[in-house]
Amino acid sequence: MELRETILKYALINAIQHDGKANPKAVIGKILGENPELRPKAREIIPLVNEVVQEVNSMSKEEQEMKLREIYPEFFEEHKEKKEEKKGLPPLPKAEKGKVVTRFAPNPDGAFHLGNARAAILSHEYARLYDGKFILRFDDTDPKVKRPEPIFYEWIIEDLKWLGFQIDEIHHASDRLEIYYSYAEKLLEMGKAYVCTCESEYFKKLRDEGKACPHRDLPPEVQLREWKKMLNGEYKEGEAVVRIKTDLNHPNPAVRDWPALRIIDNPNHPRTGNRYRVWPLYNFASAIDDHELGVTHIFRGQEHAENETRQRYIYEYFGWEYPEAVHHGRLSIEGVILSKSKTRKGIEEGKYLGWDDPRLGTIRALRRRGIQPEAIRELILEVGLKKSDTTISWDNLAAINRRIIEPIANRYFFVADPIPMEIKGYDEEFTAEIPLHPDYPERGVRKLKFTPGKPIYVSKDDLELLKDNEYIRLKDLFNVKIVEVSEEKIIAEFDSVEYEKAREHRWRMIHWVPEGKPCEVLVPEGEELIVRTGLLEKNANLKVDDIVQFERFGFVRVDKVEGDKVIAIFAHK
């Protein structure tokens, strides 16, 4: 094809795609993009393109199309095949099938929440993707400031299993103190670590000036002797610490000679009691464990990025290879508190009902609301491993969850804040038969019976639809005309049975209940937990854990059944 004709082809395509006007820049881009061999000649091509584009733009759309059909009819044929791809995680660097080992290392000092779920789900997902191994390791080495509690060990395992995890190994850092001790000793012997007995303020001052503390360069024999004194109790809490030698001039003072082990006098650790008084800090324990357990890939929050720099010193000293680390941004969900300390405080103050309070973002809270594990997993995978922080919206989670529960959730009428409605002019009994699920008639029907002379109940939420002389359809029953409205009572008059009539007139449709059983729905709204009380259709046979849709109200999960009374938690519209 002649150069000029090639240009003409792209110009015509571009013009046709953009309402008859081609853009010379876009045309050049296309030409050079699809024909790399022309790139060196870019300078010569440009004036020619401008010329051709001008020519094309002066043609009518019909002329353009005709011309393109003449020189390049293929354009009108293809057109369908779109690109599919996406979905699913990107490949992991340095990952080999069957050899990937990942870990999730929480501190069991609080309940597992959506924010933690990012690292956990990514770790697990990649382990499965590469037929590798997923390790759960409890980083419970702080018996003091972030004290682990027995219940959280159980809950974390329970929550992970609920999310569908296959946990291949479980370890507890608190079982491994001897291991940390032995590596600490090795480093001391190697002259790569030292026992520092400086006042912490004094040490910081030296560190910020890039100066060594007096203990740094003492010989290994002295260091080991000091180390024994740490172990046997001659040093008390706060008096001595083991530091890893790094670079005193490291640009980031936070990296300089970081602390690896410290003393806790009366740890009273939930697992080991007072058996140990020297405890590793996070960076030390984590560095040793990741190597010892054969971890190949680490997923963790950005707040740990600097820790990689610190930990690499140990890997270098021992000649180990550092795992591939992926640092993702922080994950939050709009309007929901995830912080463990704030949650704990709220619980202590009695503001929250517990770690599974529906207002919270813990996995247990989400589960109570009827959020499905698969929805959480999908959401996390969609967010992926970006480094930027993400604030996901409830709408997003709700949309995914709705798609999952919509087919399983049977329908019922729940009338919040019921108002009696007297209906005149219909003197027979009328039983409405309503499918449990409109798309699955085979599931059967619910039967709601209207009895003349007895009121039915409608929701105060629908009050604005109920105006004098307006018509309304009681869903699956009949059409009525509103005669009188107050907050206490509504009087209506029977109009007609036919659904078609309501549809023709575009009358609004509301749900109702002839007689009901008590029902409460807990609706979390930000920091508030609103209790909606009302009536649920009498024969609704709901069990705890059922996820149903209260028509025109929203999806809920049944949390409790007390005799006749049903207590549900609102998930989303």
Next chain:
RNA sequence: GCCCCGGUGGUGUAGCCCGGUCAAACAUGCGGGCCUUUCGAGCCCGCGCCCCGGGUUCAAAUCCCGGCCGGGGCACCA
């Protein structure tokens, strides 16, 4: 203050490494329509984004520099 990371529609993500097919995709949201005994689901149409300023280049969301904004670290916490 010092040291790391980030910045694409209202929200989340793809594209950035390796400049052109990006006149920017997908989901959610919002607006409208169709369908439907739900304000639900489904289908269709529409709205809406490359943080700012320079530079390199024929060509920048993409590379470089500067700024602004946001997050994180600077614990004997994890």
